[in-house]
Amino acid sequence: MKKRNILLGAAYAAFAIVGLIYTCSWTYTSTTGLNPSFWPNIMFTMLLLSAIAIIVFSVLGPDAEVSEDSRFHWKKSLPTIIWVGLYTYAFQRFGFLIPTMVFLCGEMFLFGEKRWKVLLLISILLPIILYFLFTKVFGIYLP
Amino acid sequence: MKKAFALILSVLMVLSLAACSQSAPSGGSSGGQSTPSQSTPSQSGGTDAAEPAKVDFPTKTITLICPYAAGGQSDMICRTVADKMGELLGQTITVVNTPGAGGSVGASQAAAEKNDGYTMFMCSAGNISVVPYCSEVSYTIDSFDMIGQATDTPFCLVVSNDFPAENVDEFVAYVKEHPGVNFGTPGANSSQEMFMHQMEQLTGIEMTHVPYGGGSEVNAALLGGHLEVACLCTTDVYANLKDGLYKVLAVSSEDTDPIVPDAPTFISQGYDLTCTCYYSILVPAGVEEAVIKILRDAYAETMATDYVADAFKSMGIPVSYLSAEETSEKMHKVTEEFKAIIDGLNNA
Amino acid sequence: MSLSSILTGLTTVIAPQCLLWLILGVMIGIIFGAIPGLTAATGVAVFTPITFGMDFAPAFGFLLGLYCGGYYGGSIPAILIHTPGAPGNVATALDGYPMARQGQAGRALSYSVTSSWLGGTFSSFCLLIFANIVARFALQFGSQEYFSVALIGLSCIVGVSGDSMLKGIISGCMGMLLACIGVDPMDGVLRYTFGVPAIMKGIATVPALVGLFALSEAFGKSETTTSAEKGITGKITGVMPHFKEYWENKILLLKSAVIGTIVGAIPGTGPTIAAWLSYSEAKRCSKKPEEFGNGSVEGIMACECSNNAVTGGAIIPMVTLGIPGDPVTAILLSALMIQGLTPGPTLITKNPDLISTILWILLIGNFVMLLFGLGGAKLFPKLLSIPPKILFPIVMVMCVVGSYAVNNSSFDMWISFGLGIFGYIMIKFGFPVAPMVLGIILGPIMEPNFRRALISSKMDYTTFFTRPLSCVFIILAFALTFIMYRRTHSKKD
Incomplete structure (x- = not known):
């Protein structure tokens, strides 16, 4: 410490x-x-x-x-950080829908979700619902 | 769990209701009013004369960049114009708010956008005519082509009720006796500040500039007695003026302004000060001739509708449409004036 | 205010059309508040244009419903996933999240909504009875007073710094420095932009908040989460509020509500400052200050009560003076003008029914919020039963989208991302992130007002002490710091 x-x-x-x-x-x-x-x-x-x-x-x-909580476990957190960074870049470059699908799929995999049905279902449905909610219902622009 | 599903379902239903009702009022109210305005373009003189080349425009959503936060007056102007103009063009116009740095963030972004006509920008006097000359930004007035002016509001010289002056002469005399009187404006590098400096240079008085964060903060300071002199747009002033909470010594329009009919102009008091804060629609420079013509015509038609007139009236701002050439001329004139003031300040 | 006009107001508001819009508004408000990145201000701004064609009562029922719901909604993710939905709910996260981790999410949510309701209702009555007095008091605030009030807010750093006050101060300074980036508010000069146009607008509060709280938490979670980890299930208890608990804390609630109402009425401040002031005041006079930060009921109550008391308070200067009290009322002001009403001192005298309509809208809106909130307290904790491996990726998406959507700015996403990493590292080193948020929010109030006060007084530094109100605030700020410091540190010896 x-x-x-x-x-x-x-x-x-x-x-x-x-x-x-x-x-x-x-x-x-x-x-x-x-x-x-x-x-x-x-x-x-x-x-x-x-x-x-x-x-x-x-x-x-x-x-x-140094308590256990405050040790760094870069091996586990670094992939997530990089993946979020890539997502942010892709969001800026290619818009909302496709990058979000890819990101969700990858991130859940990183977190340890291995059932491909769940992976696909969530990462395809959720971005579409969100996109609809933001642009159509809330009237907030998304690229 | 069943209950939960029922609740989620009802939430979704209400949300879709919201979605429907959101599009309903704008469609409903504009549908009724679009008929009388149909005749405008043909009346506005030879617009349907030989087109240089037929272009298929617009084929997708157009973006209108509003450099101020959602919900403000500038945003309202943008959304009103976008609604109607989008309807006339047969495409949606999305308003994108990119607030920050007195509008220059949005301006920088707009200047860097592709000049295909699918990006428009609403500028104000501050971010086009002032900021490029006193801050390092990546655009100037020449980075844009004009579509047309939306509105302009003159400035008011506001003083508190117990300030010992009833007109500009007395005001100038008082400040000459007491140099360094504080005056408030809605912000640093705002067109209001430039106007006050113009007045200082013209009359030879000296005052201290106290920038605030927006018109309402200046109003609060005036009403609380923390500030005696201020320069504000007519739209910021008229409600409190009507209730007699402070005095307006002069207004910077050429003729008496309908929003503050009792306030005399600077000109009528013998001071050659005319200046307005304009709001205009621009596109990044270099848009194809045929495309920009479509936009200009649609804009001219938009500004002539009752829909726009009603919306502007309820916001307390005048519809002051100017054609592209007039807008350009005016913007260049104001820009030159402000540039001269800034040069004067820098040399002082 | 006559009884008849109060009754007229009631009949206007309970008309089915108006009531429907009001309920809809509260619901949308809660959703906007709950999504990190979207706030009540965004909601009101986005939906104001649709009220163009509506009558006054339904239009304002809808918008004010959104307003109340939005200020409460931010506490839901604050409690459940340590992600304040809006800056005003940061203090709620400090105590609500620990409670949720102890499996008491339902109880925490119930405290939050009930206190919100109490605060909102209290301030609505203030609007009715004390409007003129409060408005006049708020006008007393010149630049000097703004500075000194922000100084009191700053003293909260001591309260949220945990073990090391020095680390708290460092975080606070970092926040203030971040707030300096962009166009200088007084001279219009660019600071720390290094020639990049996107930096000109500076660090926006909401993306910073999302990064420091939500993303850093998610990054931290990515270390510990295993694929087998289940969500938090278990029985949701303690949802129904017990009158006794609130009665025991009546002084606390009253104080928080008063703070919220007054701070709300002061133009240019808002729920964040109100919540922090009440939070540190609650901690100062609590019998169990050591519970704060580890799931203190009083902390949640104080924070949420004053947070929602801001609503009624902020409307006071809006209707009496035409000056908005917080960011949302600035937008409501233009909605008012669209209705053809010119705000100003004569607004109430000319339209006596108006204020009673607003009162009833607020009262009923707050009640609807209470119903939704209590219903939700049973429902929302179920979110936590989603396994973390699915929940956190979704939270990350919401963070990125939310920080983009506030200002349609990709730069804001990078701010979130950068501060997310920064926050993640700082938490590991034992640096609290809350003071940093405090710095980001208070910096833009303190700096310009400090300099403005000096300009107006021709560089006279004594101006902060010669004005009585400002002097009192400064003394209070120092006293608070001292007391809090002693209370935090004497416990350990």
């Missing part, structure tokens, strides 16, 4: 420093009020201070075990 906190504290501190430097490079000056960089700078400063505090407290404080 100690290591993780220090790691993340350092990451945030680095981010805040980069942010501060970038924001300070803005040239725009307001004639009447505060500059647009004022507020982000306050936030970055607070971020930096809190991150440093986290590092300090973690170094000084006692170490705790």
Whole structure:
């Protein structure tokens, strides 16, 4: 736990420093009020201070075990994340219906649904129902 | 479980009822009114003269990009126009709201769309005539071809009831004595702000700009006594003005505006300030001649219907249709004016 | 307000046509609220055009029904799948979801709808009796006051940060920074857009919410779910509300309802702030603050009660001043004008029946919502009996579609996706995501109002303290932070 906190504290501190430097490079000056960089700078400063505090407290404080809940299981979650990313891209590129069908089918498979009848039924019917609901009933545009 | 099914079934039934009733009113009300308007295109002068080439347009759904959030006034304008114009063209026109950054998000997107006539865009003075000159965006006025103007609303110089001025002369005199008086507008880089700067440059007064987040926020600040001077569109003003909650010193139209009939114009008080916030329908530049003609004719016909007249009237905005050439001329004129103001500000 | 006009209002509203539209409105509202990404505001915006040709009573019955139903509907997915349907229901998710995990989804839903009903009803009466007083109070809010009220909202971070307040502060700062992206509200300058036009409009709240709560949860679930895992079944109990429980919490409910009504009436705020304020107030004076975040009944009650109390409150400035109190009433305002009614101080005096019609619509609408909600409390938990391997893929689709549909923007989908991954990692590191949402929502209120207040006062920093109302709020904010901090940390020693 100690290591993780220090790691993340350092990451945030680095981010805040980069942010501060970038924001300070803005040239725009307001004639009447505060500059647009004022507020982000306050936030970055607070971020930096809190991150440093986290590092300090973690170094000084006692170490705790990393609980089972907060371990990463990338092997399982990464395929899902990538699959959702692909879906988002496909949605943008090819519209709603077909990508959704493919996505649902694949994602349920990833989650462990192996009965192909269920897979096909849901991944074909649900997108059609949703499409109808959004475009016809709600009047919300979908590509 | 049976109960559950019954409930789901009834939900579906009610939903389909909603779907039917949604299409019913628009179809019903417009069906009755389309007859008198049929004659408009032939009257509007030689539109049915020799077409350059017959094109089959439109063959699919047309998109109208509204750069503001659904439910607002601009959205209402879009939906009214889309309903009627789609009916006349025999194709659905879908309104797509892409709000953000004072309309420039929608404008950027529209400018980047294919110029096949299947994408239209409703612009306002702010996002076409102001933003390209004070912000880094990927479009200018030349990225678009005009279809026609929908409406335009003049600006009002609004002051609170206890502000010691009854006309523009007194106002200018007061601000000269007390430089740095705050004035509110609906937002940074809005056409209202430009108009106030125009006034400053013309009269040589100095004020402090306080941008708010929309017309209703300015109204709230005025009524709460947090703000004494503001510049607002007539549509934002007229309800409170009617109830005498604040004063309008002048309005920026050429003649007295029917929405605020009691307010004198700037011109009548000897100040050469005329400016309106226009709302026009555009397409990305370079649409085929024959296609754009179909759109322009359909739009002209749309704007002449009672359906549009009624809808606009209930929103408290005038129907001020202008043809494509007139629209273009006006937009370029306003753009030049605002550009000059922005240059003036940058050099100051 | 005479008795006769109240009766006229009743007869107008219980006409079958009007009643039907009202029921339909509530139903559609609940559905819109419940789908992540679609909110009451979307619903009212989409359906306003169809009221063009309708009479006042059915038109407003429909729209106000949608409004009430929508604000409640968001709590359903918040409780069931940890996905607040709308920003106002985030606090509900904090306590409702743990309850659902303990197999008490039905009870949680029942608390949520009953409190919503109480809050909505309370604020409708406020609309009738105190409209003018509340409206005048709301007008007292200048930029300074907006800033200080948002500061109170910010003090909630302490309450939702869990173990480490520092981590909460970091999350809050990240939220505020995300809110800075886009066009600067005061000078119109672009910030952190790096020349990409799509970033200009900034991070929208709803997609961010969907990403941080729903997608991150789904990503987390993908680790633990096994193909054999069954849905949560079991008996749904505790659906019928017990009068006693609510009576025991009468002070809590009353406070939340008052907060909701007043926050609703202040233009430019909305249900999110109301819910957070009530939530932290409930936690502050609770006898069992340690239960908050682990399925506290009081948390759900406070949050949902004030969330729906916003409805009546927000209508007050709309009808009395023509100024919308929250995003939905901004749209209702144009619906009002389509009906040929010009909002303003004389609206009520000229149309005395109008306000009583609105009152009855709200009362009946809230009651219909209660019936649907209680019925639903028996039904909706069945959703959880769908095995996770099927449920979560569907939830993901809804997330992506929902975040697209808010603004028709594919950029918003990427925001959801990005924040989903970010949230997933942060939760693993023990960083709470709720403060981040708080930052995203409060940032756009705090920053422009802070700068606006300074511009109007010619850069005088004391302006926040010389205005009495603002000064009181600032003191309250600091006091709240202090008390909450002590309460959270003294428990452990």
